[in-house]
Amino acid sequence: PGAVGHLSFTEILDTSLKVSWQEPLEKNGIITGYQISWEVYGRNDSRLTHTLNSTTHEYKIQGLSSLTTYTIDVAAVTAVGAGLVTSSTISSGVPPDLPGAPSNLVISNISPRSATLQFRPGYDGKTSISRWIVEGQVGAIGDEEEWVTLYEEENEPDAQTLEIPNLTPYTHYRFRMKQVNIVGPSPYSQSSRVIQTLQAPPDVAPTSVTVRTASETSLRLRWVPLPDSQYNGNPESVGYRIKYWRSDLQSSALAQVVSDRLEREFTIEELEEWMEYELQMQAFNAVGAGPWSEVVRGRTRESVPSAAPENVSAEAVSSTQILLTWASVPEQDQNGLILGYKILFRAKDLDPEPRSHTVRGNHTQSALLAGLRKFVLYELQVLAFTRIGNGVPSTPLILERTKDDAPGPPVRLVFPEVRLTSVRIVWQPPEEPNGIILGYQIAYRLASSSPHTFTTVEVGATVRQFTATDLAPESAYIFRLSAKTRQGWGEPLEATVITTEKRERPAPPRELLVPQAEVTARSLRLQWVPGSDGASPIRYFTVQVRELPRGEWQTYSSSISHEATACIIDRLRPFTSYKLRLKATNDIGDSDFSSETEAVTTLQDVPGEPPGSVSATPHTTSSVLIQWQPPRDESLNGLLQGYRIYYRELEYEAGSGTEAKTLKSPIALRAELTDLKKYRRYEVIMTAYNIIGESPASAPVEVFVGEAAPAMAPQNVQVTPLTASQLEVTWDPPPPESQNGNIQGYKIYYWEADSQNDTEKMKVLFLPEPVVRLKNLTSHTEYVVSISAFNAAGDGPRSDPRQGRTHQAAPGAPSFLVFSEITSTTLNVSWGEPAAANGILQGYRVVYEPLAPVQGVSKVVTVEVRGNWQRWLKVRDLTKGVTYFFRVQARTITYGPELQANVTAGPAEGSPGSPRDVLVTKSASELTLQWTEGHSGDTPTTGYVIEARPSDEGLWDMFVKDIPQSATSYTLSLDKLRQGVTYEFRVVAVNEVGYGEPSSPSTAVSAQVEAPFYEEWWFLLVMALSSLIVILLVVFALVLHGQNKKYKNCSTGKGISTMEESVTRDNGGFAALELSSRHLNVKSTFSKKNGTRSPPRPSPGGLHYSDEDICNKYNGAVLTESVSLKEKSADASESEATDSDYEDALPKHSFVNHYMSDPTYYNSWKRRAQGRAPAPHRYEAVAGTEAGAQLHPVITTQSAGGVYTPAGPGARTPLTGFSSFV
Structure with a gap:
């Protein structure tokens, strides 16, 4: 176990x-x-x-x-x-721990399929290491790529070296590993360096190798290419080698090389027709070739014979028959099964096109041509044909003449001269001489004499006319004319002539008729009734034919017998309308043409041509799509009704039955043949048909059934962005019923959305997996993806395009970095937008620092420039003559690589020296700088710039540029400066080398502008107060004016009128002067008192005065005091009239009116008037004693009333409603 x-x-x-x-x-x-x-x-x-x-x-x-x-x-x-x-x-007694990660991974002994991994084991966790696990990234290396387990080593607890087997040749790897004890696995080690295994020959041959017949001389070989993982070498060096040889010959194999590693098919050309070949193929790369595939066999298609029958000979056996014999076509040139032979024959110089005679069967090698013209030279050729078509005709042409025979009758016999006793006869040689004409025989007799009593005359073969004399006048004669060959006299031509001098042209034929029953597809029968012969027998008729609708009249024949009343017109086009006309010819000449016939249409005929460009394409595994082009219109020969497709299974050993499919649509251009047997070859031919029949068959096309490209595209294509350089594409396979076999893989077409022609790429996935990752894409770019499936038969249709955009990534480096306007302390740095933005540019980072510390300090300055529109920066804190290191980066979602450059602050060597004697002159609104030109440098000075240093910043900056070289001063407006800021200026000269040494700074100048007095604040305040006073005076005057109007309306009787007149008469303008003087006195007193002010005027709210009361009290009192106006002229002239007028509008019922209605008020004025002291002094005295209670006198002027009622300052009658009024 x-x-x-x-x-x-x-x-x-x-x-x-x-x-x-x-x-x-x-x-x-x-x-x-x-x-x-x-x-x-x-x-x-x-x-x-x-x-x-x-x-x-x-x-x-x-x-x-x-x-x-x-x-x-x-x-x-x-x-x-x-x-x-x-x-x-x-x-024992020590529980184990998880182990630590291995370290120090070193790779050595790299071969195509293995590598040695050395490492330092990690902490063992107080127990032995039971397993070592090596993982790797294969092919695609990166933080985003997946790790796969490559090798596991067990029961080697002390291992420090592992041999990693089963690697793929010429593949990039990166390794990491972990160790496992009984507790569990350790963390992963750090990743190793990236290695690439060595190349090796391919391990396998291409799979699914199939061969199909492409044409008579070519075979199409298809295979499944090697996947990327089996290249075992540089992909550019991978290709395929094909070798092939004839199965029936032990000859050396021929070879073809396919250099495209993604190619899936190749057509081998220049093969022998109808020949079986054996083929093999292998893959190769730069290191070597892989194994050969299994042998596959294929046969080229049948073709037409490439050579003619041999030993062709011909022999004339009679005047109308020729016997031809030949030998078979050489076997290597038969190119298929010989189905028979065709003899092509043509009467030389007579027939426009050769006619054909077919001999069926491969074993018959002779033919007898009958029905030929007599004594005519024929051109003869023999060719063999297969089911594909006709082979090559034999060469050279065989020339053979039929034997001679008795000739036909001469033609166009006419009597151009007819006298009472003689006639001249003219003729042409027979149209069918049937031999060499040796002479002619002319025989003639009276028409009324015995049929056997002819006068006979023989003439030579070159004679074309004869004159018969000693004839009876006004008599009918019968002439017979015959020709003679070696075989004897031919058929005579007979004509009648009357010996008379009263002849004329014949009348045209009449009653032309074309019986419909006599009309065929290519001929018709024309009938007519001859017209009058004009006392001269008709010799022949001429027929003309016109094709409707736009054809011209064409002469069909001019040798129709004079005895004929009908003829057959052939060589017509089927289903075409014609009109015909006829004329007769006698010895005098031609008649007029007869009336045209009614339009007559020939019948339809079978189409003359088959459909063209017939192609058969596998549609599914059991159906074939047939496509074609319709026959030419002129070859339809009628109304096209449809097409018939004949197809049969090809079995080279034995024929099989033919099936047919009829399409009843004349406009159809495609059809599908279904329910075919799989993995069989079929032959397809087509015909067009109309109501008459079918056209000739098209050339047969072959198709292999059982393999068909997918009929539908992959479904539900989805494009998902994974990273900035990868898109994941997923899809569903085509529906099973449309796959037409096993899907071998997919082709993924992808391109940038706005440039398909330039960027389209194709990735082939040789696995039926519906997912792929597109790698090495451009960041933040819209891609369009379309997918097609393929099987052994070919590619299916593409799917609808789908779009996806890769994520943003760090941008590329700026495209350029340049410096301009370099002075000793400033410069302008500019940069270009990255060529590869890889996203939306958010801004830039500019970093600069001196290459060496300045005064022991190395300052690094970083400036963030937001947005993409500004790609420049003004730097103003440089140190003279110091070299700086600049770096610029663009930013999208992160910063991209830097673009670096060095620059040295000015002045550059050879630049101008510093201008001297800089002087600043300031006026009210301008500032003028003057200087003296300094040393010009290596080249002449081209201009100047002015630098400024504001007190609130402390950095020099270029203020004015492009000052002409001839200038030694410059004036600038103070508006360009910031108010309240002090500026220093200096001048820099410029030449072609650069900016020179700046001048010494000028004296500090304030940018404050001296404003005119009308812009001072106090002026505005004075104007506002003055305006207010003027407004108050105007209002006051208007109020008094309105009050006097009321007084005038209230006054009655003569007294007031007299008073008004006396004032006007006695005073002359003095009253007005005193009014003004009194008024001015009040104003002067008011304004000259040091800070004294009159108390506010009381507004008695508890008193009520009516207009009637006022009028009653004033009536008469005013009259008594009117004379005293004259006594005040002296006082009025002494008053001060220096201040501006002051008028104050009072209420209608003010305390002033109250005083004016009190008699004591007038009495007080009269008492004080005798003192003749100036009014201002009185006011001053009162003001000095009673400053706090001083009341200003009130002056009321009415322009219409003439009432003057001054109130003395001493009159202080208490008013009802005031608690205290003094």
Whole structure:
């Protein structure tokens, strides 16, 4: 028996432990028991053995020494003896642990099929290692690829080297391993390096080799190619070699090489027809060739004979018969079974096409041709034919002339000259001379005389006319004309002529008729009634035929007998409409053509051609698909009704019955023959048929039934992305009824969705497994996949395309890395988008650092650039003359490889020196830099740039570029600078070498712009206050204006009118001046007091004044005081009128109106008016004594009323409703 399984230890104590196992997988008989042995490790003399029955699978060992290592063996026993021993070590009292992973894997001695693996064992877990397991990645190496178990070594606990057998030649491997003790397996070791086994010749030959007849001279060989795993070498060097030879000859074999490793069939050309061949094939690679396949046999197809019958001879046996004899076709040229012979014969220079005479049978080798023309030279050929067709005609042409005979009558006998006593006769030689014409005989007599009283004249063979004289006038004569050969006189031609001079052309024939009963497929019978002969007998008739609908008139015959009233018109086309016409000819000339006949249609005939391009293709394992092209329209000869397909099983030993299938559709172009026998060859021919019959048969085609390509494509194709470079494609096989045999594999076509023609690839899976992984694809790319199944007969249709997109991956390196505008502290670095984005680009990482530390510090700067649109970076923190190392990476889901470059900060050698005397001048809105040109460098200066350093950043940056070389100053707007920031500037000269040394920094300049006064804050505040004052004055004036209107409406009587007139007359404009002066005084006093303000005006809410009360109180009081307006002119002229007007609109019933209605108010004004002191001083005095209670005087002006009511500051009558008013 084999080894027991799952040996394990439990209940481990100092002096005992329990051993467990399972019965062997390979019993190899009946297990009768188990044998367990144990010994102190390394001491065979301490070995103890115990035998157990077959049902016991555990045993407790006792009496052990503590902390001692023991070796324990277990073996199964059958009647033959003990089987393989399973052994392990363990220390008593020390439970084992899981082992540690092996390490330091080293591979050596690599051969095509094995490799040596050396390693350092890991921790043994306090017990012996029972098994070593080696796993590997085969073919495809990567973190995503699966690991498979390659080798296991058991019962070698101290192994440090393993020989890994059964490897595949020329295959990449990567190994890892683990060790196993009775507790379990260890972790895996680190992976080894990747190796490739050496090449070896292929181990196997191609399988499923079959041969089929392709043509008369070729065989088609098919096979299942080797799968990738059996190439054993470089795939590009794998190919196939085919050798073949004739079975009936012991000749050396011929060979063909197929260099395409994926090819599944090959056609061997230039073989002998109808010959059996034997074939073998093998696979090879760059190292050598594999074994030959089994011999297969195939026979080429029958063909037409490739040679003509030999020894052809011909002999004329009579004037109408020729006898031909020949020998058979050489055997090697027969190319099939000779079914008979055909004699091709043609009257030279007379027949347009040769006629054929068929002799059936292979044994008849002579033929008698009869019904030939007399004394005519014939061209003769003989050919053999098989069922495929006619062979090669014999060469050279055999020329043989039939024997001579009496000639036929001369033709076209006419009398062009007829006199009263003479006639001239003209004729043409016989159409059938039947020999050499030796002369002519002319015989004539009066028509009324005895039939035997002819006058006879003989002339030579070259004579074509004769004149008969001494004739009776106005008499009818009968002329006979005959020709003579060696065989005698021929049949005479007879004609009648009247000796008269009154002749004319004949009338045309009439009553032309074609009886329908006389119409056939290729001929018809034309009848007519002759017209008047014009006193000159008709010599012959001429018939013309026109094919409808667009044919031209063609002369059919001009030698129809003058005695005829009907003729047969042949050589017509079947099922074609014609019209006919006729004319008569006498000695004078031709008549007019007769009227046309009605259209007459020939009958249908069998189609003249078979269907063309007939092909037979296996459709299923028991059916064949027949396809063809219809015959040409001009060969249909009628209305096509359909097709017939004749097919029979091919048995070369004996013929079999023929079956037929009729298709009644004239437009059909394909048909399927079903229920055929499997693994048989069939022959198929086709005919077209109409109501008359069938066409000739097409050339036979052969087809092998039993093998057919799958009729349907794989189903339910699914494309699933696995990784950035792999897609998994799964599908269901074609339905069983459409497989047509065993599916040998699948072809997976896949391409990038937007470029099928450039990227389409095909992977062949030579296993009927419906899953495949497409590897080495482009990341983040849409792929289209289509699958077809194939069997021994060929490929089935492709499935509908399915799409899948691979995952994103790290992008490729940027396409380029360039530096520009390199100064001593700045540069611009630009890079290109990766050629392979492998996903959606999320951004870039730019890392730069000096190659050597700068002042003891090596600073590494990393900049993340988000998005794909920005592929440049401005670097501004470089150190003059230091070389920097730049690295750029693109990022999708992760960063890709770096693109690296070095660059040295300026100035470059040969660049310009620094400009001098940089001066900055600032105006209100501009800044002007001036400088003096420095040293130009190796080449002339081409321009300048200005660099700026703002105080809030501290880094120089290019501020202005492309300043002309002739410039020594530059003006820039302060708007381009940030407000409130101080800037330093310097100038850099540029030439073709690069940017030069910068100038010394300019003095720091503030970017603050001096704003005009109208943009200052205080100006805006003053304007706002002024606007408010103006608005208040306007409103106040409008209120007073409205109030005076009311006073005017309330005033009655003459007094008011007189008062208004006196004011206007006496004062002249002075009243208005005093109003303005009073108003200005108030404003001046108000504005000039240092901080004093008038108290707020009281708004008596408890008082009510009506307009009527006001009018009654003011009426008359105003009149008494009107003269005193003149006394105030001096005071008004002394007032200060420097401030702007101030007007305040008051409520209608304000306290001002209240004072105006009080008489004491006017009295107070009159008393104070005598003092003639300036009003401002009075206000100031009052204000100085009673600043807290000062009330400003109120001025009310009414443009329409002329009422002026000033209130003196001394009038302080209490108002009802105010608690305190002083």
